[in-house]
Amino acid sequence: MIAPDTIIPLACNFALVVLGVSLLLTVYRVVRGPTLPDRVLALDMLVGIAIGLIAVISIRTGYTLYVDIAISLGLVGFLATVAFARFILARGIRGERPAEDGPVLLLEIGGDAKAARKGAGPADAANDPSGKGMK
Structure with missing residues (x-):
């Protein structure tokens, strides 16, 4: 059986190597x-790696x-991470609209589902599954 005095330094060295490699890969991302x-997500992962290193x-x-x-x-x-997520969400609402052939982004605002697709107009309101139409 291996003594704890030898296994803990070996495990720490192995953990430092694994965390170092993951740190490099995450910085690349x-x-x-x-x-x-x-x-x-990569920045959030860097925080987790730093916690592991500590x-x-x-x-x-x-x-x-x-x-x-x-x-x-x-x-x-x-x-x-929460602050970055809120920033990305706000940027998605006010930012660029998806391409014409891209997916439709539905946002719940004030109880009505509003389509954020470029060129969504009255014809799209008739196909609205909620039946409330576009406002």
């Missing part, structure tokens, strides 16, 4: 992400204050 939501360093050094820092970083990362 942040830089090369094709869309803004991809970049936001936890491994805490185990390796035996200094438990690092765990409190990791918890605080998790809270800040969650709030940043």
Whole structure:
């Protein structure tokens, strides 16, 4: 059987290597992400990787204050992700409209479903499944 004194440093080294590789791949996704939501998810993943790195360093050094820092970083990362999601949602409402052949984006605003498709007019109101028409 392997002694705990040898397995913990080996596991920490292995975890640091895995977290380092995932950090590099995630930074690549942040830089090369094709869309803004991809970049936001990659930034959220970076926070998770940083929490993992802090936890491994805490185990390796035996200094438990690092765990409190990791918890605080998790809270800040969650709030940043929510803020980015709200930004993307607001940008989707006020931003570019999808192409004519693109999918129809339905938004619930004030109880009525409004189509955000380019050129949606009275003809589309007759096909509205809610039966309320477009306003």
